[in-house]
Amino acid sequence: MGEWLKNQLFVSHAIAAVGSVTVATAVTYPLDTIKVLIQVGSNSGKQLTSLQALNRVRSLSGNSGLYSGFGWLTVGKTLGLGARFGAYEILTAYCKDGREYSYVYVSEALMAGMVAGALESLVCSPFELIKLRAQVTSASRVPRSTPVTENRAAAPIIAKLLPGHTPDKKALNHFVTLLSTLTSKHPNLAGALLEYPWMMTGSGKAPSVCDVRKLSSIISLEGWGALWRGIRSGLVRDSIFGGVFFSGWQFMHDVMLNWKAVGMDPIPRSNEEVGSLSPLSVSLAAGFSGSIAAAASHCFDTAKCRSQCTVLPKYISMERSLLRWTRPGNRFERYTGIHPADRNVLFRGLGLRMARSGFASFMIVGSYYLTVNYLVSEGPKKRGSKENKLL
Secondary structure, eight states: OHHHHHOHHHHHHHHHHHHHHHHHHHHHHHHHHHHHHHHHHOBTTBOOOHHHHHHHHHHHHOGGGGGTTHHHHHHHHHHHHHHHHHHHHHHHHHHHTTOSSOOOOHHHHHHHHHHHHHHHHHHHHHHHHHHHHHHHHHTSOOOOOOOGGGGTTTOHHHHHHSTTOOOOHHHHHHHHHHHHTSOOOOSOHHHHHTTSGGGTTSSSOOOOGGGSOSHHHHHHHHOGGGGGTTHHHHHHHHHHHHHHHHHHHHHHHHHHHHHHHTTOSSOOSSHHHHOOOOHHHHHHHHHHHHHHHHHHTHHHHHHHHHHHTSOOOHHHHHHHHHTTOOOSSOHHHHHHTOOGGGGGGTTTTHHHHHHHHHHHHHHHHHHHHHHHHHHHHHHHHHHHHHHHHHO
């Protein structure tokens, strides 16, 4: 690792990659927030518009609410895109090995992109979960409740399984009244009900997403596996996105090289003889490919967002595994993680995601090229100035 940090070229590329991802994420993050709210807040009978989502966030959290969870997504995108492009370069290098000319076929780019996208999904999923719940909280009215630690003596199991949550006493008393008509020899029926996790909220329902948005709360209530909730739809989404993105980018790259080679004399025998394309044209091709890839994978993105917006306590997951609970829906929906109730809302927010992915891809590639060219060109100038001073 120390040798890599001493390598100026490696450091320049690392700085350019982190900077380009951060800038692109910062510019396009409000679009992502509105897109998530539309996907989560819409149902088959009601569609949340972009203007309604924007006004709700600004009224409840101000303009800063549009950037709720920005830090988590920036870290996740930096690691995820590094995994995606790194895996793609390794796989395509294996495909080009032994060829006379360094060339990647579109079919090879498709397969390598699908594998790289799946790896990106595994890396980014925990960060996306926390980011999404922060975005939903910014557009939700969070009631102030007394911390459960003040009531630790009365109901210690509540503080252990539902930290920060106060049970609904009115609903709990209603259940006790209904059960009081039955013959019971238990001296304290209400205290006994508090010992059951599904009664701790007073209604039998899981807590709201707004109450389980921090990393410690998620792990405590839902377990470590919750960080990869919706991984089936996430794997399909990112595999399709990566495959379509890299294959489309490679196809347009070949088209632009062939167009540039027209009229050259002598006719070039390989792409290396044509020369490199301008950073603007490469960035535009990446942006267009990102938009097409977002459109092709959007329904799975909606399925994952709606899945991550559901709080599923550990005891419910344990009951489902013991009872061998079967996922609802047909075989395709079960394999891809789509819930049957979400069939009519899978394409909500499509335009926002296409705009965000296209613009982000354009900015990442463009700013990466500009930063690398600047850092690499500045290196020889500084070395030359130092040599002149020594002389």
